[in-house]
Amino acid sequence: MASPKTVRWGILATGGIAKTFTKDLLVDPATRGVQHLRHTVVAAASSSSVSRAQDFLNDTGAPADAKAYGSYQELVSDPNVDIVYIATPHSHHYQNAMLALEAGKPVLCEKAFTVNAEQLRKLADKAKEKELFLMEAVWTRYFPLSIYVREQITSGRIGPVARVFADNSMACDPEVQWKDGTNRMVNPELAGGALLDLGIYSLTWVFQTLYHTQPADARKPPKVLAAMKNYAPTKQADETTTIVLSFPRSHQAGGDAHAIATTSLRVATSPAGNQDVPGIRIQGPGGEIQVFPPAFRPTRTRIVLQDGTVEDKDWPQPGPGEGSGWRNGFGATTNAEGEGHGMFWEADEAADAVINGRKEGRYEGLDESILIMEVMDEARKQGGLTYPDKIETTKYPTQL
Structure with missing residues (x-):
């Protein structure tokens, strides 16, 4: 070797x-x-x-x-x-x-x-x-969990994806946590707000399951309808954004498919942080694939099929392992000893x-990254948000 x-x-x-x-x-x-x-x-x-x-x-x-x-x-x-x-x-x-x-x-x-x-x-x-x-x-996108979810879709396990619900939200108290307005989450000078920081993950799940899984020569940009609530203290940052997307597809491929991508600084995908409700639901005529939060670092999936089959799967992150003394994490959260992020x-x-x-x-090629940026541009346009x-x-x- x-x-x-x-x-x-x-x-x-x-x-x-x-x-x-x-x-x-x-x-x-x-x-x-x-x-x-x-x-x-x-x-x-x-x-x-x-x-x-x-x-x-x-x-x-x-x-x-x-x-x-x-x-x-x-x-x-x-x-x-x-x-x-x-x-x-x-x-x-x-x-x-x-x-x-x-x-x-x-x-x-x-x-x-x-x-x-x-x-x-x-x-x-x-x-x-x-x-x-x-x-x-x-x-x-590069997690084995994400690869697995995409493989379940392309295998036809749940049939053509008909709709996707994707949420990545966290219940912050921004007026208290970031009261001076300079934090990147709410600061216009840093393009702050929920959409670009958190909503990108909601759109990631929509696109990697409903767009990227289509044959490359069949993919078409979605129609976009967005609603946005601005964060009052700094005016030029979004507090909550919800995007409805309609992806054109041929009748043979299942027809048009819908998605809702939403994000918020004010409410959480999983209250109390229990991660016990799916933040991502990918639905087809044969059943659905659920991904449990956080959307950016999920470690659990569930497949529920129309025939009653339920498959739960855990996806622990590898790393040096217990006894290594090594730790990683992000912010105030530290992962278990030896577990990579x-x-x-x-x-x-x-x-x-x-x-x-x-x-x-x-x-995720550059064309797809650009398309996702175009969706966020349109959401900001409809919400009246500029930096x-x-x-x-x-x-x-x-x-x-």
Whole structure:
């Protein structure tokens, strides 16, 4: 067997999501059955200081010789970096990704990819021009659980998908939790609100089950009807957004299919955090597939068929295992000892693409990412939500 190839990562930004990703990245891929590649971190950059970047490298267990940079330009200029992971707020993704692409670096960029579809089209054009890999880090798409759900659909197990309900909501108290209005969840300067931060997962489940599972030559964009409630204190952020989508399909494929994607900062998918009600329901004439919350990191599915068959399946996240002393998590939540968070699956996909010369992800290409951004653009248009011009612009470079 050939030796695994090592892909060298540069981490652009050093916040919470970057820490979770990097800790997962450095877990031995063999713990999840991946043998042909390895990951390492050779550099990290903080826009605030070199010392913050160094603290990040220390905290995540990066190799001792990894470089700490105090600017993103230094990171993308490092010749030892094979691929850049961008973990800034989505308000900054367009500027940061363009910086990396212009420097000739492949990019894995956190979701939401950009704040509007035109920005993403520009990035896709630049990646094509430079012949570089570019992928949205919608980690959930790469979970074995998600692959399983899509396989159940394409096998015809429940028949043609007729409708999908997808919710990703959390009962916050934003006026108390983020009372100064500067948090990324509600801050217009960071393209805040439920839609781009949480609603992207609701749309991810709709698209990966109802759009991506169709033959590539048969997929058609959906019609969109949206309702939006703005967050009163900051005005330019959505508190709750609900989108109704109608996907055109041929009569032979089951006819038009419907979906509802919803998200909220005020109410939860699963009250009290019990995760005991399905946040995702994928329905066909033969039954339905249920996915239990959280939508972004589900670990349980249920199939209910018309004949009364019920199949429950757990999907624990792999990792170094109990007794390793290793822990990961996000925010205030820490996973069980030795349990990965699940961000390594998307890293494996990106690294495999770099090794093999692919320019897009296999489970969500750039055209599909652009279409999802177009749906969010339309939802914002119907809801009257715009962000500051400097956030929406495609002018590069723009100082944010």
